[in-house]
Amino acid sequence: MTKPLRWKRVLLKLSGEALMGSQTFGIDPAVVERIAKEIADAVALGAQVGVVVGGGNIFRGVAVAAKGGNRVTGDHMGMLATIMNSLTLADALRRVKVPARVLSAVPVPSICETFSQRVAERYMEDGDVIVFAGGTGNPFFTTDSGAALRAVEMKCDAFLKGTQVDGVYSEDPKVNPDAERYDSLSYEDVIKRDLKVMDTTAIALARDNSVPVIVFSIHSPGSLVSVLQETGLYTVVGA
Ligand SMILES: Nc1ncnc2c1ncn2[C@@H]1O[C@H](COP(=O)(O)OP(=O)(O)OP(=O)(O)O)[C@@H](O)[C@H]1O
Numbered sequence: 001m002t003k004p005l006r007w008k009r010v011l012l013k014l015s016g017e018a019l020m021g022s023q024t025f026g027i028d029p030a031v032v033e034r035i036a037k038e039i040a041d042a043v044a045l046g047a048q049v050g051v052v053v054g055g056g057n058i059f060r061g062v063a064v065a066a067k068g069g070n071r072v073t074g075d076h077m078g079m080l081a082t083i084m085n086s087l088t089l090a091d092a093l094r095r096v097k098v099p100a101r102v103l104s105a106v107p108v109p110s111i112c113e114t115f116s117q118r119v120a121e122r123y124m125e126d127g128d129v130i131v132f133a134g135g136t137g138n139p140f141f142t143t144d145s146g147a148a149l150r151a152v153e154m155k156c157d158a159f160l161k162g163t164q165v166d167g168v169y170s171e172d173p174k175v176n177p178d179a180e181r182y183d184s185l186s187y188e189d190v191i192k193r194d195l196k197v198m199d200t201t202a203i204a205l206a207r208d209n210s211v212p213v214i215v216f217s218i219h220s221p222g223s224l225v226s227v228l229q230e231t232g233l234y235t236v237v238g239a
């Protein structure tokens with residue numbers, strides 16, 4: 001018998017860098033296809049899925065600012081990068097027969113629809129996967145914050161952060177391989193100890209609206225369904 005889902009409506013945040021595969025930049029179509037299939041498996045089990053994809057595989061505004069450039073222009077470019085990733089993922093979802101919509105916080109009407117909560121709600125109820133593009137639509141934010149915002153707006157049961165590592169550690173495990181891994185943590189632990197797995201704005205928004213944050217590795221095959229069924233390896237951040 002199939003294990004029931006612990007969380008039915010979820011916001012899945014995918015690291016843009018995770019889409020690069022073994023490349024150092026851009027999108028590896030094989031990785032996107034695998035992730036699309038994992039989302040299809042979750043939908044087949046009854047999950048309602050909204051997705052936010054980061055843009056770090058293409059562009060980050062801080063990189064412009066670090067070289068003395070205009071941060072706002074850089075952030076605009078970063079948001080456009082998330083739209084490119086979102087279009088790619090939505091196409092891959094359609095190829096595996098999952099109805100997918102791209103709703104962007106930054107209006108680009110000749111390319112995709114503009115985000116509105118009411119429209120998004122209707123699509124989700126219809127069983128469509130929504131790829132929320134363009135982050136929050138504002139500079140000086142990140143897609144983690146955009147994802148937390150959409151998770152709250154869409155009344156998601158959980159915010160799933162599918163990333164490069166299999167949970168939250170005492171330090172960045174890529175920097176310190178001996179860092180301690182946690183199965184669960186409070187929102188306050190993450191904020192006070194400045195555990196940089198995601199930004200403070202995103203964690204605070206999740207905390208203030210009681211949305212659990214689940215951090216897991218998107219590289220591990222089958223991990224999305226495992227997380228939804230409360231099996232596998234992940235860290236839960238909650239009250
Ligand atoms: N305490 C910590 N626990 C776990 N991971 C951490 C921690 N501190 C830093 N990290 C790093 O944070 C990264 C998670 O961020 P992620 O790669 O998802 O980037 P992002 O900025 O959200 O997305 P993008 O790749 O699109 O920019 C992990 O890959 C990990 O190396």
Ligand SMILES: O=c1ccn([C@@H]2O[C@H](COP(=O)(O)O)[C@@H](O)[C@H]2O)c(=O)[nH]1
Nearest residue numbers: 054055061075078079135136141142143
């Ligand atoms: O609300 C937002 C979201 C993102 N940006 C810009 O996009 C890039 C890529 O997003 P990541 O979360 O780093 O993957 C980000 O560095 C910002 O430059 C934004 O301005 N506003």
